[in-house]
Amino acid sequence: MTRIIAVANQKGGVGKTTTSVNLSASLAMSGGRVLLIDLDPQGNATMGSGIDKNEVALSIYDWLLEDVPLRDIVQKCSGSFELLPSNLDLTAAEVNLLQADGREFQMREKLATQASPYDYVIIDCPPSLSILTVNALMAANGVLIPMQCEYYALEGLSALLETIEGVRGHGNPDLQIEGILRTMYDPRNGLTRDVSRQLIRYFGDEVFRTVVPRNVRLAEAPSHGLPAILYDRTSRGAVAYMALAGELRQKHQQETIGGDDIDTVAGGPPESGEVPTVGQDGS
Ligand code: ATP
Ligand code: MG
Numbered sequence: 188m189t190r191i192i193a194v195a196n197q198k199g200g201v202g203k204t205t206t207s208v209n210l211s212a213s214l215a216m217s218g219g220r221v222l223l224i225d226l227d228p229q230g231n232a233t234m235g236s237g238i239d240k241n242e243v244a245l246s247i248y249d250w251l252l253e254d255v256p257l258r259d260i261v262q263k264c265s266g267s268f269e270l271l272p273s274n275l276d277l278t279a280a281e282v283n284l285l286q287a288d289g290r291e292f293q294m295r296e297k298l299a300t301q302a303s304p305y306d307y308v309i310i311d312c313p314p315s316l317s318i319l320t321v322n323a324l325m326a327a328n329g330v331l332i333p334m335q336c337e338y339y340a341l342e343g344l345s346a347l348l349e350t351i352e353g354v355r356g357h358g359n360p361d362l363q364i365e366g367i368l369r370t371m372y373d374p375r376n377g378l379t380r381d382v383s384r385q386l387i388r389y390f391g392d393e394v395f396r397t398v399v400p401r402n403v404r405l406a407e408a409p410s411h412g413l414p415a416i417l418y419d420r421t422s423r424g425a426v427a428y429m430a431l432a433g434e435l436r437q438k439h440q441q442e443t444i445g446g447d448d449i450d451t452v453a454g455g456p457p458e459s460g461e462v463p464t465v466g467q468d469g470s
Contacts, residue, residue, distance in 0.1 A: 190439060191298060191308040192365050193323040193330045198343045199314035202333040202370035204231040205405055207311035209425070210331075211236075212266030212414030213432035219306040222261065225273035226323055227313040228281070233272040236264040237412030240274040248276035251293055252283055257301040266414040269305075277319070284318050291318070292358065295326035316350050324354040329365030333399075336369055336382035366395040366438075368431065373401050397431040399424065 194207045211223040225232040230240035249255040261269040284290045310323040334340045387394050402424035408415045415425040
């Protein structure tokens, strides 16, 4: 069974792309077959995966609008996952999509017949609740929400949750919250700790136990076209994303217990424990 996860938050700069690239690499490192879809015309996930967005012959535009099959476009990345690259052409796709019949379902229809080679499809959404993000949410089984624990973060979250409700009511009733991921976490900051506590109070188990600390290696890695796990696998950022991949796999294994589609992968899930599991000491 393929698990399709949209990484979404309309707020800019919260760590969507960093999470998409590093989670893809971590899941692939653990033996999963992973497709990363760059759904942002900025092409940051493409560049961060080591593919020059200005050099790609075929991109997500050709998949969404020209019906070119996924297998003819995807590129193998050094992180051992496959990438559906993006660049500014996707802006044109967005305009054309707006005029198409069934415009919210273009991606879902294509993934329904083309996602089966993969265990995970991770979709890096743009910082908006545009037709592109709605396409991802319509196609997804779950939405992973990266957020920085700061003052306006919760306010932004309610608009996203309303969109998720809308998507559930208009064609994807089973869309789950995959989890809320606290990113760029600085435990020395009192406000961060307050917002984090509020998140856990409101969302309980929907908040990932894994916390991604603020870590310079995560910011440096994209300029080398590498996920952090290949750039510096001992860095706290890389360790956090490996833990996140473990937590995700553990969650899905629990959900499918009794089923026959459990894909056993190397490396165990993180120790279940206190919140947060990574980055709480500020070291
Ligand atoms: P956009 O909304 O523009 O698509 P985004 O939500 O995808 O942004 P990123 O591009 O992942 O956010 O991150 C924004 C910036 O913060 C980038 O420069 C990235 O390298 C940096 N960054 C992300 N996560 C961390 C982290 N945990 N520690 C340090 N820097 C980080
Ligand atoms: Mg991004």
